Amino acid sequence: MDTATFLQLLHEEIGLTKQSGKKHIIHFQSTKDYFACRAELRRMKSSLTHLSQVRDLSIIHGFSCTLRPDTRLKETIGAHVIEEDTKVSVHQVVGKKIGIRRGNSFVGPQMIPWGVEQIGAPEVWNKSVGRSVRIGVIDTGIDYNHQDLRNSIARGVNLLNRSMMPYDDNGHGTHIAGTIAAASSSTGILGVAPSALIHPVKAFDYNGSAYVSDIIAGIDWCVQNDLDVINMSFGMKTYSRSLEHAVMNAYYKGKVIVASSGNDGKRKTVDYPARFPQVVSVGATTRLGKIAPFSNRGKQIDIYAPGERIYSSWLHGKYNELSGTSMATAHVSGVIALMLSMKPNLGPLQIKGILRRCASSLSKRESTRWRPGQLNARRALGALKT
Template structure:
């Protein structure tokens, strides 16, 4: 690949398309080309004294051998068509219903009780297991999360902590790892560590490229589990590439299936085989009416009317497969602290072997709800 020609094309195209540009993801087909691009790109940037240079808008995404940058809607330019793949950088949204404020009576939320997490806290509490939460950030001042948080990263503003300006990420973090036994709530794995990765804005919206950068950051920082409580309807090869590479690196990815009440389809990235896809149940152990369902779901967990941490030290009730996913991420943290070194494939096998049958489901085979006690027993038999 003629890297000088590609860099000239990239600079000219970005410069000429500033008004009509849309974010795009460019992936290099060959590892050597990507390494050469990074080297040449950084040299050109260093030599260019103009901070508004078009090439300053390029963001490297190492986990997929790619970059993101603003470009017009174009097909791969002919002279580079065998060397690169261009994909539109789509928007992706968090999976949850509108929330409402809640006066939380301290203790253990019903979902944490229903999956029987408290019954094994004498055996495992998720101690030091790293859970990456790619979401809207987290409320660092919440009393129930004070001892459960790592610094994380803010992909929207690298100079700031990943502070939550939406609430969704704080809610997810609370269900996974809240630890305030005396005056607040307790999550599924109260001794696990949340690594907040802010990729979503205050509206709960993110670009696929920022999700992939979040996955890349988690892999580099040796995170054990990634919670992905979001999804989209369309397939992204770049996102699939990132998820597959993280899975191959030994990172467990837990993803919400979506809230469209579909029976034969779920959202991406949950639909990718290298994730653990999660549907939502209610207090009656039935599939929640809003939850997607069907053969693509690996495990169901409580997701209806879930109370958890919120901004400014408060608590809110939310419903969605997002909430179900955080229960599963917490359960996997318990499992990894009990039996370190399990691979993503082994963990999915353990979860599927330990499901409790759901109510109101005619075909019971391979369909069921998370049960932490059965999960630990299945791990012992593996």
């Protein structure tokens, strides 16, 4: 089937899609087929109006759109694979708006949350503060007006509405951004890498929910804009070929991808995308340096980091205490920013190796086999000298 005929059929299928429609991702048999179809799509959009609903996912050489579950497109030769576009949720356990909690330390009027302190970030700020490292936070957006984030925010994108700024209407993204790079100049908090730049990529709605296609579009944006690190504090149980393809392509472009393992307390499995080998998979620890009861764990974890009752920035200039592997992931992204600021040419595999090798042990038992430990900023930066 030629591309024009395929797009004509796609236009008709989208037109027939009613309330029963579901989002799907379309893969092509070859790169050549994709580029031919993309060129034809741009030409035909003006005459076939339903085609304007098709989203181009260039990083996986595919499209996404809403189709009927029994779409006839699955019978065509032009499309290699049609995969249902599944839902993804942010990894968050609990939260409540609070004032400053005990257990956090201070540097003058500025507060250092306990997790930032525990991983040893303040000990290395004389060597690196993450200057000029660019981190894409694929999440719910960011509070642009928060006093602790104003100097840390760079250009972002709202994938749910391209005409709008990526303002946070949930709070999760703002909380993650604060742990990574809050840079209070007065009485607020300091993140792990206070001079790093956060590029907010709003892919999640106010409920903290997104589709895989939104995530892929976010990864694509991060790669197109040559960001250094991609923070993904979310996950899902089911495998997605499309998401794996996007992660692999970003990895081979040299992007360091960090993802949360999930909050189900499972002992032998983690969520996607953390389960992909190209990703730094993160579990959560408590203030006592133990694996958090809610954290997924096991051999698929690369590193653990603080994730219990983490104090960070929140909407409307406020602060919030949240728990989850999401919060742990933010600490890891911050340390990677510290590393890249010192040694910009580090690759994703090198960074993962250093983090794993330099982790603090979580077990008192002697063991000959490797076990994932807790994030240690001092050791990780010390390893860069050698």
